[in-house]
Amino acid sequence: MIDVQDLHKSFKQQVVLDGASIFFAEGKITTILGGSGSGKSVLVKHIIGLLRPDSGTIVVDGQDLETLDDRELLQVRKKFGYLFQDSALFDFMNVFDNISFPLFEHTRLKRSEVQHVVAEKLRLVGLAGIEKKMPSELSGGMKKRVALARAVALDPKIIIYDEPTTGLDPVMTDTVNDLIATTQEALGITTIVISHDIRSSLRISDFLGLLNEGKIVEFGTPEKVQESEHPMMRLFLAGIERAPVSKS
Numbered sequence: 001m002i003d004v005q006d007l008h009k010s011f012k013q014q015v016v017l018d019g020a021s022i023f024f025a026e027g028k029i030t031t032i033l034g035g036s037g038s039g040k041s042v043l044v045k046h047i048i049g050l051l052r053p054d055s056g057t058i059v060v061d062g063q064d065l066e067t068l069d070d071r072e073l074l075q076v077r078k079k080f081g082y083l084f085q086d087s088a089l090f091d092f093m094n095v096f097d098n099i100s101f102p103l104f105e106h107t108r109l110k111r112s113e114v115q116h117v118v119a120e121k122l123r124l125v126g127l128a129g130i131e132k133k134m135p136s137e138l139s140g141g142m143k144k145r146v147a148l149a150r151a152v153a154l155d156p157k158i159i160i161y162d163e164p165t166t167g168l169d170p171v172m173t174d175t176v177n178d179l180i181a182t183t184q185e186a187l188g189i190t191t192i193v194i195s196h197d198i199r200s201s202l203r204i205s206d207f208l209g210l211l212n213e214g215k216i217v218e219f220g221t222p223e224k225v226q227e228s229e230h231p232m233m234r235l236f237l238a239g240i241e242r243a244p245v246s247k248s
């Protein structure tokens, strides 16, 4: 589905990506695990064409991004849904307007069809019937669900979650992890998760890549990477042993 080969990216003197290669399999959940500031978001911004690499190739759905102009890149970007950590809802719009926004923006669906899609996406995230509520009436967890419903409104082929559980309590963390897994199952959507939360990563991922010093130094199934001898992976895994209940 997405193939990243030998990606290099520096900002001025700072080398962020130094030959990173990773593959995201169709219909699977793949997590990029790495310490904060290791370049996870920079890597993902390349995949959606927001950053251009210094060198290396990115192929999305058979298209080499390097060969595309800005207009074509925009088309590629439409294949993605995103849920960023700070995916805020528009506070002055109700739930229906929040979710329907991309539909009115990017499709020619009639209002009745849009209503149908919004109802279906709300059902998917377990919040059927709350179209008229304002964000201020929702709990943090419900807001996250509505943001997810909006992210999948256009039926993206690929969804990216950037640090979905950072800053959440353990219960909320499990809820969001379940939501990622059920969404992936229900829609068969290719899922990319960026995380520094190894517990969540091991729980939900089909594949896991460890980004360290600009490279993917370890890649495989959760079972496989748990056996890794890489010092950074050992550090992540030691964090679980020391703190059985994740604080973040």
Ligand SMILES: Nc1ncnc2c1ncn2[C@@H]1O[C@H](COP(=O)(O)OP(=O)(O)O)[C@@H](O)[C@H]1O
Residues within 6 Å of the ligand: 011, 016, 034, 035, 036, 037, 038, 039, 040, 041, 042, 043
């Ligand atoms: N647009 C940019 N210009 C300059 N430096 C950047 C830019 N984006 C990211 N960086 C730097 O690249 C490094 C990796 O950032 P990032 O990918 O956001 O880390 P993380 O792994 O926490 O997501 C950081 O040191 C950050 O300051």
Ligand SMILES: [Mg+2]
Residues within 6 Å of the ligand: 040, 041, 042, 162, 163
């Ligand atoms: Mg980041």
